[in-house]
Amino acid sequence: MWSLSKIANTIHEWLRTTFNSTLATILEMVLAGVAVISLFAILGLVLVIMERKVSAWMQIRLGPNRVGPKGMLQSLADTVKLLVKEGLTPNGADKFLFNLAPFIAMMVAMLLMAPIAFAKDFQLWDLNIGVLYISAVSSIMVISILMAGWSSNNKYSLMGAMRSGAQIVSYELSAGLSILSIVVLTGSLQVSEIIQSQSNGWWIFKGHIPAIISFVIFMIAVTAETNRAPFDLAEAESELTAGFHTEYSGMKFALFFLAEYVNVFIVCAIGATVFLGGWMPFHIGSWEGFNHLMDFIPSSIWFFGKTFFLIFLIMWFRWSFPRLRIDQLLNLEWKYLLPISMVNLLLMTAIAILGWYF
Amino acid sequence: MFLKDYIKDVYNAVKSLLVGMRRTGYYFTHHQEIITQQYPDNRSTLHLPERFKGEVVMPHDERNEHRCTGCTACELACPNGTIKVITKFDITPEGKKKKAVDKLVYHLELCTMCNLCVEACPSDAIKMAQTFEHSVYDRSQFTKILNNPGSKIMEGVE
Numbered sequence: 001m002w003s004l005s006k007i008a009n010t011i012h013e014w015l016r017t018t019f020n021s022t023l024a025t026i027l028e029m030v031l032a033g034v035a036v037i038s039l040f041a042i043l044g045l046v047l048v049i050m051e052r053k054v055s056a057w058m059q060i061r062l063g064p065n066r067v068g069p070k071g072m073l074q075s076l077a078d079t080v081k082l083l084v085k086e087g088l089t090p091n092g093a094d095k096f097l098f099n100l101a102p103f104i105a106m107m108v109a110m111l112l113m114a115p116i117a118f119a120k121d122f123q124l125w126d127l128n129i130g131v132l133y134i135s136a137v138s139s140i141m142v143i144s145i146l147m148a149g150w151s152s153n154n155k156y157s158l159m160g161a162m163r164s165g166a167q168i169v170s171y172e173l174s175a176g177l178s179i180l181s182i183v184v185l186t187g188s189l190q191v192s193e194i195i196q197s198q199s200n201g202w203w204i205f206k207g208h209i210p211a212i213i214s215f216v217i218f219m220i221a222v223t224a225e226t227n228r229a230p231f232d233l234a235e236a237e238s239e240l241t242a243g244f245h246t247e248y249s250g251m252k253f254a255l256f257f258l259a260e261y262v263n264v265f266i267v268c269a270i271g272a273t274v275f276l277g278g279w280m281p282f283h284i285g286s287w288e289g290f291n292h293l294m295d296f297i298p299s300s301i302w303f304f305g306k307t308f309f310l311i312f313l314i315m316w317f318r319w320s321f322p323r324l325r326i327d328q329l330l331n332l333e334w335k336y337l338l339p340i341s342m343v344n345l346l347l348m349t350a351i352a353i354l355g356w357y358f
Numbered sequence: 359m360f361l362k363d364y365i366k367d368v369y370n371a372v373k374s375l376l377v378g379m380r381r382t383g384y385y386f387t388h389h390q391e392i393i394t395q396q397y398p399d400n401r402s403t404l405h406l407p408e409r410f411k412g413e414v415v416m417p418h419d420e421r422n423e424h425r426c427t428g429c430t431a432c433e434l435a436c437p438n439g440t441i442k443v444i445t446k447f448d449i450t451p452e453g454k455k456k457k458a459v460d461k462l463v464y465h466l467e468l469c470t471m472c473n474l475c476v477e478a479c480p481s482d483a484i485k486m487a488q489t490f491e492h493s494v495y496d497r498s499q500f501t502k503i504l505n506n507p508g509s510k511i512m513e514g515v516e
Contacts, residue, residue, distance in 0.1 A: 058382040060393045320382040321375065336368060
């Protein structure tokens with residue numbers, strides 16, 4: 001049967017037999033890099049058109065419908081436009097940091113691609129502290145935003161960057177704690193083992209109510225972490241024009257824009273891995289026939305289906321809820337989400353010790 | 359009790375958010391009605407709302423008569439000098455001098471369609487029209503004289 005891991009293995013074997021081992025390793029790295037970059041490009045195009053269509057349908061509009069069939073090439077046309085635009089650097093800006101910031105945003109998104117399992121046995125780097133790596137690397141994102149805001153030498157950018165700093169630092173906590181409550185059940189930080197532990201049912205079903213609570217908290221926290229509405233205070237169009245990327249134009253702006261969508265994909269992929277079983281098909285306990293039937297659907301389709309379901313959920317949030325004020329945002333985190341997720345973690349630990357989960 | 363209020367807060371917040379999501383989810387799954395106008399495509403069947411404000415016009419009846427007395431209330435009401443009323447003095451049949459409008463000059467390029475002039479007019483001489491395709495090649499065409507040449511005030515309007 002066709003699968004991504006088979007293609008990867010075929011390429012691996014061919015490279016090993018054709019070149020010597022050092023060259024083969026280098027070539028494999030290059031191929032992986034190219035694959036990640038092209039995945040980025042495709043994700044950017046797909047997610048932008050998806051966002052615009054979803055928003056249009058939710059607001060009883062038609063959405064883009066001019067370029068290509070049903071407007072499906074609109075994001076491609078936008079990309080071409082952004083590519084040929086001038087990437088202006090303002091005179092008063094700190095030129096080095098200003099030009100570095102979008103690349104750091106992109107680099108963080110690329111680093112986060114490493115431990116994600118896209119299909120069965122198809123993963124760039126299955127390191128034993130995968131979840132820790134993800135939560136550590138995703139915090140670097142805030143540096144690029146602060147850098148962009150500070151070096152722009154513009155009060156709107158600075159305000160947006162400072163808000164974003166406060167926001168990401170606080171919401172990291174509840175996102176981390178809600179993932180931790182699942183790690184308590186699996187007893188491992190390794191991504192492949194977390195997925196393997198869900199072979200007889202996903203954690204959101206096996207972990208009772210605490211798992212559902214931590215899933216909800218995780219979704220809220222990652223929406224805030226990726227700076228999307230209703231937590232888009234870093235951009236806040238009506239107050240700060242465009243927040244930290246007010247001064248950016250052309251391809252540098254496009255990199256920030258792309259990084260936002262890729263980050264949405266990554267956090268949804270992590271959510272799908274931890275709570276919804278990653279590439280693991282939908283299995284119910286010991287129903288052999290049903291489980292076997294579900295195994296016929298390729299694992300990559302399961303993974304991308306779950307991830308896009310979560311992305312749709314986040315888009316649904318964006319086009320339903322009004323934006324919070326900065327004090328409401330911090331109240332929500334420190335007075336509600338953090339205490340709830342702490343109590344939830346305690347509850348989950350009790351469940352894990354007593355063995356009450358399936 | 360603090361804990362009770364806290365849980366109630368969380369419950370109400372989640373409930374109201376779900377109500378909002380249910381609404382947008384309903385719109386997403388029932389994709390039939392479109393509230394936006396597909397403008398150049400439906401130009402012939404375009405339906406504008408009643409209160410749409412396109413430009414200021416002065417209606418004339420079939421005898422080329424308008425209701426403007428030349429009181430300049432619209433000129434005073436306009437916040438950005440869009441309207442200039444040039445008045446003249448008519449001689450009434452009794453031999454008395456009476457103020458009347460000579461030209462009501464309207465600068466479309468300055469107008470923000472705020473409707474204050476229409477509100478200020480004591481004799482309902484001007485109103486907002488629904489036309490909106492105002493593009494021209496020369497700026498001077500934006501300066502319009504609202505009363506028709508040779509028009510005069512309607513009988514009985516003071």
